[in-house]
Amino acid sequence: MQDDPKQRLRVLLAKLGMDTHTVGITIIGHALREAGIEVIFTGLKQTPEMVAAAAIQEDVDVVGVSSLSAGHTRSLPKLARLLREQGAGDKLLIVGGVIPEEDQPHLLEAGIDRIFTMGTDTRDIVRYLEEWWTQKQAQGSAWGHV
Amino acid sequence: MFDDIVAGVLAGKVAAGARVIRWLDDRDPRGSAVVRQIFPATGRAQIVGITGPPGAGKSTLTDMLVAELRRRELRVGVIAIDPSSPFTGGAILGDRVRMARHALDPGVFIRSMGTRGQAGGLSRSTHGACLILDAMGYDLIIVETVGVGQEEIDIVHLAHTTVIVGVPGLGDEVQAVKAGLLEAGDIFVINKADREGYLATHRQYEMMLHLRETSRRNPDPAGWSVPLLRAVAQNNEGGPELADAILAHLDALEASGAFARRSATREREHVLGLVRDHLMRRSLTAESDAVMAQVEARLIDPYTAAEKMLALIGTGGKLK
Numbered sequence: 122m123q124d125d126p127k128q129r130l131r132v133l134l135a136k137l138g139m140d141t142h143t144v145g146i147t148i149i150g151h152a153l154r155e156a157g158i159e160v161i162f163t164g165l166k167q168t169p170e171m172v173a174a175a176a177i178q179e180d181v182d183v184v185g186v187s188s189l190s191a192g193h194t195r196s197l198p199k200l201a202r203l204l205r206e207q208g209a210g211d212k213l214l215i216v217g218g219v220i221p222e223e224d225q226p227h228l229l230e231a232g233i234d235r236i237f238t239m240g241t242d243t244r245d246i247v248r249y250l251e252e253w254w255t256q257k258q259a260q261g262s263a264w265g266h267v
Numbered sequence: 268m269f270d271d272i273v274a275g276v277l278a279g280k281v282a283a284g285a286r287v288i289r290w291l292d293d294r295d296p297r298g299s300a301v302v303r304q305i306f307p308a309t310g311r312a313q314i315v316g317i318t319g320p321p322g323a324g325k326s327t328l329t330d331m332l333v334a335e336l337r338r339r340e341l342r343v344g345v346i347a348i349d350p351s352s353p354f355t356g357g358a359i360l361g362d363r364v365r366m367a368r369h370a371l372d373p374g375v376f377i378r379s380m381g382t383r384g385q386a387g388g389l390s391r392s393t394h395g396a397c398l399i400l401d402a403m404g405y406d407l408i409i410v411e412t413v414g415v416g417q418e419e420i421d422i423v424h425l426a427h428t429t430v431i432v433g434v435p436g437l438g439d440e441v442q443a444v445k446a447g448l449l450e451a452g453d454i455f456v457i458n459k460a461d462r463e464g465y466l467a468t469h470r471q472y473e474m475m476l477h478l479r480e481t482s483r484r485n486p487d488p489a490g491w492s493v494p495l496l497r498a499v500a501q502n503n504e505g506g507p508e509l510a511d512a513i514l515a516h517l518d519a520l521e522a523s524g525a526f527a528r529r530s531a532t533r534e535r536e537h538v539l540g541l542v543r544d545h546l547m548r549r550s551l552t553a554e555s556d557a558v559m560a561q562v563e564a565r566l567i568d569p570y571t572a573a574e575k576m577l578a579l580i581g582t583g584g585k586l587k
Contacts, residue, residue: 128293129356129383154357161379164364171370175363178376180285208282 130254131181135163135172137200138192145218146187152243156251169200177209182257183250188218194227201232213253217241269297273304279403281376287399288378291392296585302395305402310530312344312401313517314408316426318388321414323432324458326365327500328509329411333369335506336407339514342374344400344408348390351381358382362411376400387421388412391544394425394537407513423451424536427529428516430454430509433472435464450479453493454512456505460497469495489523491516549580 132153134146143165150160163175176184184204186197197216204210216228217237225236237246275283290298317325317332329345336343347362358381369375380390389412390396400408412422423429431452455476457468472495479493494512498505520526555576562572 128295129381131289150359154352154359155355157352157355157357159351159358159360159381162359162361162364163370164367167367167370171367174370175377177282178285178378179363180282180289 128258129157129159130183130250131159131161131179132183132185132250133161133163133172133176133179133181134185134187135167135175136165136187137167137169137172137196138190139166140188140190140192141165142187142189145189149185149187149217149243149246152247153250156247158247158250169196169203172200173203173207173209176204176212177207181212182254183213183215186214186216188216188220190219193218193220194224197228197233198231205232213250217246269300272297273301276301276305276399276402277308284376284399284403285378288380288392288396291395291399292380292383292390298392298395302398306398309398309401312397312405312408313428313513314397314401314410314426314533315513316410316412316422316429317432318412318415318420318422318429319432319458320434320437323414323434323437324500325411325414325432326362328432328456328458328498329362329409330366330368331498331500331503331506332409332509332513333366333375334503335510337369337372337374339510340374341406342404343376344403344405345375345377345411346380346393346396346400346408347377347411348380348382348388348393348413350413351383353384356381356383376403376405382413388415389421389425394533394540397425420451421536424532427520427526427533428453428513430456430513433457433468434459435462435468437468453491453516454496454509455493456496456498456509458498458500458505460505461499461502465497469497488528489516489519489525491519546580550576552579554579 134150136143136146150162153160161179161181163172172184186200188197193216201214204212204214213234214232215235215237216233218239220228220236220238228236235249272283272287276287287298287301290301317329319325326347329347333343333345345366347360349358349360349362351358360379360381363377363379366377369377378396380393380396383391385391393410397408397410410422410426429452433455435457455472457465457472476493476495496505496508496512498509520529558572558575561567562569
């Protein structure tokens with residue numbers, strides 16, 4: 122064991138709106154825990170405002186939204202905007218679930234960093250997060266600004 | 268930037284406080300540097316521990332309590348602790364789920380923490396996080412421990428007021444009497460009181476509290492008589508009574524001078540915890556590993572090995 126401080130990746134997992142399908146988000150949560158990540162669940166029926174507030178109180182590095190029943194074209198860009206406005210634009214914002222091809226350019230443009238569609242292997246998500254985290258820590262900006 | 272964060276904590280800025288708690292949890296030296304600066308501004312908040320076995324409804328009860336305290340216009344910080352995996356270090360922190368209605372209330376700050384290898388129901392940096400929330404100006408800080416068993420009572424040394432949450436139908440009378448938890452609480456609540464077995468559980472707790480009262484050598488220094496409350500947090504029953512009891516306990520502590528004594532215990536435990544943590548980490552080096560390997564090979568005995576390791580540790584070093 123080393124004496125150096127070690128940052129542990131923290132990820133907030135949320136569901137927006139009336140979408141109540143929880144199987145996907147539960148599976149992802151367990152996969153991330155297995156990978157040594159601290160996962161914070163916010164529960165169902167969240168508004169973009171609630172998720173942004175929780176992300177800041179919890180000081181997470183990543184916000185992951187599971188979206189399985191539309192509604193994402195409005196709520197996700199709003200969440201991205203709120204995070205930026207509240208000084209938390211450096212958090213990685215990812216979404217997984219049922220995201221039709223035609224919605225994706227719009228979401229990416231609005232500030233969603235990465236979209237995982239149905240059928241993605243959880244190991245791919247873990248690998249993506251680990252690579253992003255390693256890169257971010259190497260940049261020395263992981264403890265960035267408040 | 269560092270000065271901005273210190274100023275932010277003292278001004279109650281959420282993002283600043285949230286970041287410092289992260290530093291403390293990650294052992295980033297900036298965390299302890301902030302605590303050194305803000306410590307004079309602490310010591311005011313009432314720290315309330317909520318503890319009990321897994322499944323007792325601690326989060327739901329906390330949610331109800333927060334709502335009641337907000338009705339009384341008190342600002343509330345919540346630290347909700349869940350276990351980290353001892354194998355991967357990962358954790359699923361789900362206590363916020365039951366407190367979602369407070370997400371947008373600027374008078375409530377909720378932080379989820381993993382135990383990160385700490386035994387005893389708290390996380391490594393719970394003490395430090397309490398100081399940060401105190402400096403941010405929260406009137407009460409509620410610490411919800413992980414579900415605990417018979418002896419994990421570190422919360423007692425952290426909190427001014429410890430609330431023990433029980434539920435009907437868990438364990439028998441003997442369990443209740445031997446549990447260290449039951450010797451320690453300042454307030455008892457039987458949650459899920461609409462369930463079968465409530466009366467029997469209530470009777471057991473009542474008897475146990477009576478035994479505790481009568482077997483005491485000296486009267487309670489704060490003159491406090493431990494209340495036994497009833498709640499059905501899911502249906503929002505019992506909130507006002509619990510808030511009344513917690514605030515009455517604060518009055519009793521302050522009137523008797525016990526508040527300062529409990530605060531002193533807190534600080535003492537915090538210091539000892541930091542020293543223990545530091546020594547433990549310092550003792551895990553390549554050299555000490557070689558010493559332990561000698562025990563594994565049965566070349567030396569465990570006592571000799573421990574002495575060698577203590578000699579290797581030496582003294583000094585800056586705390587993170």
